[in-house]
Amino acid sequence: MAPSAAYDVHPVDDVEAAYQLELRGFPASEASSRDTLVRRHQMAPHFCIGAYTRDSPVGRLVGFTSATASQGDTLTHAAMYTHDPEGTTVNLHSVCVDPDYQRRGIASLLLKELAQRLRALNQAPRSTWPPGMHKPYRCIRLIAHQPLFPLYQANGYTLIGRSSVEHGKYHYYIPYIKLNEFGISPPYRVNSVEVPWPSRWDSSTLHPVIN
Ligand SMILES: CC(C)(COP(=O)(O)OP(=O)(O)OC[C@H]1O[C@@H](n2cnc3c(N)ncnc32)[C@H](O)[C@@H]1OP(=O)(O)O)[C@@H](O)C(=O)NCCC(=O)NCCS
Secondary structure, three states, X not given: OOHHHHEEEEEOOOHHHHHHHHHHHOOXXXXXXXXXXXXXXXXXXXXXXXXXXXXXXXXXXXXXXXXXXXXXOOXXXXXXXXXXXXXXXXXXXXXXXXHXXXXXXXXXXXXXXXXXXXXXXXXXXXXXXXXXXXOOOOEXXXXXXXXXXXXXXXXXXXXXXXXXXXXXXXXXXXXXXXXXXXXOOOOEEEOOEEEOOOOOOOHXXXXXXXX
């Protein structure tokens, strides 16, 4: 069965269930705290989309996204914990799927749904926009390790370059998807170095950037 037919996708109302998934999905050092997830959900509930099974009346949460908005092109560490309601860049902090449900297309479903919902919101009457939003969202971006590039590539993301955020032993890179015609204008700056806009995902073109 296609994932979209097998799961209900709608905003998350039970943040505790999302937190329990976060603990199961991420290594302890990378999992967001309960407080952080609750705060993000309070500040930007429209970025918190869940995939629910259809095997019970309310369904069980098996995957979710969590994000906040910021202004400007630079992805700072602070952006992970704050939400600027006027921000036009959506920083995706978590895409998390229950380990028992992985590789069934749920993350792809959520990534597509989030982009689709935000594009629809951009086009919707301003009177329906969340408090503080006064310009259309430009893009969704995140930081990811190289092994997960295929997930983002398959869902329409391109790569900006290497992130200045350091955490753990592997470098992070910045996949990005436009939500309106502006996006983030290349060249994008990483650690004050201009990075060429890559036309394809290729580690041989990435590594010169990081050295
Ligand atoms: C990463 C994660 C969200 C993927 O969820 P998922 O529902 O299994 O992903 P999908 O089924 O939509 O995967 C689509 C494609 O992405 C790629 N992909 C997904 N997970 C992958 C992984 N762990 N390693 C390498 N490629 C992966 C594959 O190409 C996959 O297609 P395939 O199954 O036909 O090979 C999930 O493994 C997870 O929650 N991990 C822990 C949290 C995390 O690391 N989140 C991402 C960073 S925020």
